[in-house]
Amino acid sequence: MTAARRCRVVLLWHMHQPSYRSPVSGQYVLPWVLMHALRDYHDMPALAAGVEGTRPVFNLVPGLLKQIRDYETLSAPDNFLLLALKDPPDLSPREKQFLLDNFFVVQPETMLKPYRRYSELADKARTYVAGQSGLPRFSNQELADLQVWFFLTWSGRTLRKDERVKALFAKGRDFSREDKELLRDAGFELLRRIVPLHRELVEQGRIEVSASPMYHPILPLLINTNSAREAVPDIQLPAGLFAFPEDAAWHVEKGLKLVSDEIGRPVVGMWPSEGSVSTEALKIMGGCGVKWIATDEKLLHASLGSGPGDRTSLVSTPWVSGDTAIFFRDTVLSDLIGFVYSRWKPDKAASHFVQELAKAAAASRQDRPVFTIAMDGENAWEYYLHGGMEFVESLYRKLAQDDRFEMVSPTDVLAENPPLPRLDRVVAGSWIDGTFRTWIGDPVKNTAWEHLLSARTAVAQHLRKNHGGADRAELQDLMMRAEASDWFWWFGKGHSSPYDAEFDQLFRDHLHAIYLKLHMRPPEALSRPLDPENRDAVKCHPPVHLISPRITGLEDGYYKWLSSGYVEAHQGFSHRPEVLIRELRFAFDLQKLYLKVITGTPIRELMEERGVTLQLHFVLPRTRDVAVSLGRRKSVRVASMDPPEVLREADAAAGSVLELSIPLDWLGVPKRKPHTGVVVDLHLVALRKGREVERFPQSSSVVFTVRGEDLDAENWHA
Numbered sequence: 099m100t101a102a103r104r105c106r107v108v109l110l111w112h113m114h115q116p117s118y119r120s121p122v123s124g125q126y127v128l129p130w131v132l133m134h135a136l137r138d139y140h141d142m143p144a145l146a147a148g149v150e151g152t153r154p155v156f157n158l159v160p161g162l163l164k165q166i167r168d169y170e171t172l173s174a175p176d177n178f179l180l181l182a183l184k185d186p187p188d189l190s191p192r193e194k195q196f197l198l199d200n201f202f203v204v205q206p207e208t209m210l211k212p213y214r215r216y217s218e219l220a221d222k223a224r225t226y227v228a229g230q231s232g233l234p235r236f237s238n239q240e241l242a243d244l245q246v247w248f249f250l251t252w253s254g255r256t257l258r259k260d261e262r263v264k265a266l267f268a269k270g271r272d273f274s275r276e277d278k279e280l281l282r283d284a285g286f287e288l289l290r291r292i293v294p295l296h297r298e299l300v301e302q303g304r305i306e307v308s309a310s311p312m313y314h315p316i317l318p319l320l321i322n323t324n325s326a327r328e329a330v331p332d333i334q335l336p337a338g339l340f341a342f343p344e345d346a347a348w349h350v351e352k353g354l355k356l357v358s359d360e361i362g363r364p365v366v367g368m369w370p371s372e373g374s375v376s377t378e379a380l381k382i383m384g385g386c387g388v389k390w391i392a393t394d395e396k397l398l399h400a401s402l403g404s405g406p407g408d409r410t411s412l413v414s415t416p417w418v419s420g421d422t423a424i425f426f427r428d429t430v431l432s433d434l435i436g437f438v439y440s441r442w443k444p445d446k447a448a449s450h451f452v453q454e455l456a457k458a459a460a461a462s463r464q465d466r467p468v469f470t471i472a473m474d475g476e477n478a479w480e481y482y483l484h485g486g487m488e489f490v491e492s493l494y495r496k497l498a499q500d501d502r503f504e505m506v507s508p509t510d511v512l513a514e515n516p517p518l519p520r521l522d523r524v525v526a527g528s529w530i531d532g533t534f535r536t537w538i539g540d541p542v543k544n545t546a547w548e549h550l551l552s553a554r555t556a557v558a559q560h561l562r563k564n565h566g567g568a569d570r571a572e573l574q575d576l577m578m579r580a581e582a583s584d585w586f587w588w589f590g591k592g593h594s595s596p597y598d599a600e601f602d603q604l605f606r607d608h609l610h611a612i613y614l615k616l617h618m619r620p621p622e623a624l625s626r627p628l629d630p631e632n633r634d635a636v637k638c639h640p641p642v643h644l645i646s647p648r649i650t651g652l653e654d655g656y657y658k659w660l661s662s663g664y665v666e667a668h669q670g671f672s673h674r675p676e677v678l679i680r681e682l683r684f685a686f687d688l689q690k691l692y693l694k695v696i697t698g699t700p701i702r703e704l705m706e707e708r709g710v711t712l713q714l715h716f717v718l719p720r721t722r723d724v725a726v727s728l729g730r731r732k733s734v735r736v737a738s739m740d741p742p743e744v745l746r747e748a749d750a751a752a753g754s755v756l757e758l759s760i761p762l763d764w765l766g767v768p769k770r771k772p773h774t775g776v777v778v779d780l781h782l783v784a785l786r787k788g789r790e791v792e793r794f795p796q797s798s799s800v801v802f803t804v805r806g807e808d809l810d811a812e813n814w815h816a
Contacts, residue, residue: 111475137254151498
């Protein structure tokens with residue numbers, strides 16, 4: 099290859115994790131932002147700083163940066179981190195099970211088997227086959243070692259050079275509380291260097307930073323969900339049309355500003371979420387100041403309306419649409435890194451890539467070909483030995499030392515003001531098979547879009563009436579987080595993980611928070627998972643007669659609750675070694691709702707000796723929260739939680755079981771017409787010493803209809 103035809107290489111690494119912080123609980127439900135911060139978010143730019151001649155692009159999703167800032171300031175608790183730091187003797191059986199269920203969720207070949215002690219612990223956990231009762235007998239020391247190893251295995255190249263962390267690897271086992279705290283301190287010191295390192299490298303001209311839309315939505319679907327039909331004309335779409343182009347503009351504008359502010363200079367490039375573009379989305383991005391975007395070559399071929407043809411020549415130059423340049427990702431070369439090289443030796447893989455790149459450059463008819471390699475910059479490395487950094491370093495060095503290649507950024511290419519071929523129209527699609535089927539078209543995904551549309555419509559109505567204030571900004575932010583692509587990725591068929599239920603819950607938490615912010619009752623359906631396969635197999639048996647059971651807290655009569663409705667416990671997403679609540683019975687007459695809570699151990703013993711309290715959370719007919727605990731004289735205290743006051747109209751007793759009654763009118767059931775039928779939606783939470791230990795049902799609700807005298811007439815023969 100002559101010097102005049104020197105091949106230019108754009109390496110774009112996309113850094114992204116969804117919003118794992120629940121707007122309902124305020125907690126981080128999943129820890130992956132923190133885990134990748136221990137490794138990829140610092141190690142990847144640090145590698146670029148260590149090899150002369152590199153010029154990679156780091157695409158930073160604004161929502162990810164916000165979460166990194168959360169961790170920097172410790173402004174939100176992380177459930178995984180809290181349990182990792184807790185002393186094993188203080189862990190409840192449920193918390194121990196949580197560690198065993200979650201702290202082995204790593205890539206076994208690269209993150210578990212290389213470490214002897216971690217493997218020993220995993221082997222011991224495996225001896226407890228699915229369905230075996232009881233908690234695996236892990237000693238306190240074994241649990242402490244597991245707590246440390248989960249974080250050690252996520253530690254990246256830079257962190258492993260820290261003397262504190264090196265000492266922990268050398269020690270290998272018998273970790274103490276002090277060891278856990280040292281690892282935590284080292285990890286958070288590294289995390290706080292991530293954003294400053296990117297800013298410094300941008301100032302030095304060593305990297306370019308681009309952005310994605312704020313919370314990583316699929317822009318064309320926000321603009322108009324009918325855009326999915328451009329690639330798949332017969333796709334089954336949701337019942338209602340979602341069409342809010344102003345939301346797409348918000349995500350682009352806010353995302354660019356946040357990343358620009360963090361980096362200290364204007365950001366002009368964008369990887370639209372999942373490479374998803376359309377002609378309309380490009381106009382919005384261009385209008386917000388985006389000078390270049392990157393997406394997949396499938397969309398180029400679809401937009402040209404023909405087969406790939408001379409694909410190498412087509413993809414080895416940027417194109418332009420409107421005022422925005424488009425760098426089309428070379429799918430073949432990018433996928434070698436993403437999906438092929440993980441099991442190769444790093445140097446061999448890097449050499450092979452350079453050979454394939456040279457072949458592509460030779461085949462291109464462009465005078466100065468530009469090959470764009472764009473891919474996930476974090477998740478792929480879990481499958482590589484040593485976190486992939488040996489491969490990346492070897493790749494950088496081989497490209498930098500080879501005169502046939504020059505590593506550049508898109509802005510470098512455009513600065514030369516080259517003549518670029520023009521696309522009059524860009525077919526709507528994504529990097530995944532050129533369609534949007536990953537995010538829409540499946541029945542569960544469509545249900546989620548319908549829920550999103552209902553919430554967005556309610557927000558629009560509210561914003562038309564209320565033009566200012568901090569509440570407006572907070573409400574908009576909540577709504578935009580609910581539009582993230584990540585929720586839809588995991589819904590229905592196509593993708594799955596051990597945490598499908600958590601993604602389902604996080605999505606519904608965002609919508610729930612939106613309705614509460616609007617002072618509206620959340621739809622009943624949001625209290626249950628969207629995907630039937632993620633739901634507890636809860637069968638809610640309705641009452642067959644009006645009854646008025648005497649409140650004693652005792653099992654003192656076969657017929658007392660015979661005509662009541664009931665729900666029995668069922669193991670849901672996570673195995674629970676100890677089930678506190680076995681069954682809930684419910685009934686009503688014309689004035690009161692009656693509840694009976696049946697536990698495995700007598701409820702009085704649980705409350706007196708183990709400090710167990712209960713909370714009843716009513717979603718319908720009116721949002722009400724009730725706390726049930728033992729009072730000073732060991733009598734059962736029933737209190738409203740908001741406002742906090744004793745509910746004197748209630749009656750309760752705890753013995754072998756808990757029984758209580760609550761006035762129906764306090765719940766919002768009209769006194770005059772209790773027979774008209776009002777839906778009650780509730781769930782229970784058991785707490786021990788103020789901390790939640792169980793939800794009943796585990797991931798759904800108890801839903802039934804209050805009936806009047808017509809219920810007796812309907813079931814007179816029963």
